[in-house]
Amino acid sequence: MSALLDEHPHLGVEHVLRELSIPSSTYYRWRQAKTEPCERRRRDAELTGMIRQVHDESGGNYGSPRVRAVLKREGARVGRKRIERLMRQAGLAGISPRRGKNFTRRDPGADLAPDLVQRDFTANGPNRLWVTGLTVIATLEGPLWL
Numbered sequence: 179m180s181a182l183l184d185e186h187p188h189l190g191v192e193h194v195l196r197e198l199s200i201p202s203s204t205y206y207r208w209r210q211a212k213t214e215p216c217e218r219r220r221r222d223a224e225l226t227g228m229i230r231q232v233h234d235e236s237g238g239n240y241g242s243p244r245v246r247a248v249l250k251r252e253g254a255r256v257g258r259k260r261i262e263r264l265m266r267q268a269g270l271a272g273i274s275p276r277r278g279k280n281f282t283r284r285d286p287g288a289d290l291a292p293d294l295v296q297r298d299f300t301a302n303g304p305n306r307l308w309v310t311g312l313t314v315i316a317t318l319e320g321p322l323w324l
Contacts, residue, residue, distance in 0.1 A: 225256060226264050233270050241265075241272025 195202050215223075232248045233240055240248070242262045249256055265271065301307035315322040 222260075222264060225254070225260070226268050228252075228254065229261060229264055230268060230270065233265070233272075236272075238270075239273050244272065 191205065192202060195205055228249060229245055232245050236244070242258060242265055245265070246256065246258055246261050249261070295307060295309065299307065299309060313324050315324055
């Protein structure tokens with residue numbers, strides 16, 4: 179509707195609102211909200227700054243549970259889901275403990291190994307075709323490769 183009023187300033191706000199059956203208070207409140215955010219949005223912006231600071235101080239490791247614990251220790255009262263939402267909107271995420279040194283990541287510039295069996299895993303007899311897979315099992319003594 180603001181585009182309509184911006185394109186045709188001669189129409190007048192009140193006439194357009196009356197034709198669209200929109201209360202004038204709704205329009206003016208909406209216009210005010212664009213220039214002057216509500217208390218919740220101001221608080222969200224403040225919290226996002228605090229969350230970003232905690233996240234940066236942790237080296238980008240902390241996710242929402244740890245960020246919430248730090249903010250709680252500092253005296254900020256904020257819910258878990260609100261922190262999750264603000265972190266998601268800010269593009270912040272913690273590092274999962276499962277991601278680590280035990281996972282192989284392929285070098286995008288490396289040449290792929292040739293597919294010698296052409297994805298045909300049927301063998302016409304014993305000892306004719308050998309294929310394998312590799313997995314890691316986490317143990318208390320370290321990774322076990324199987």
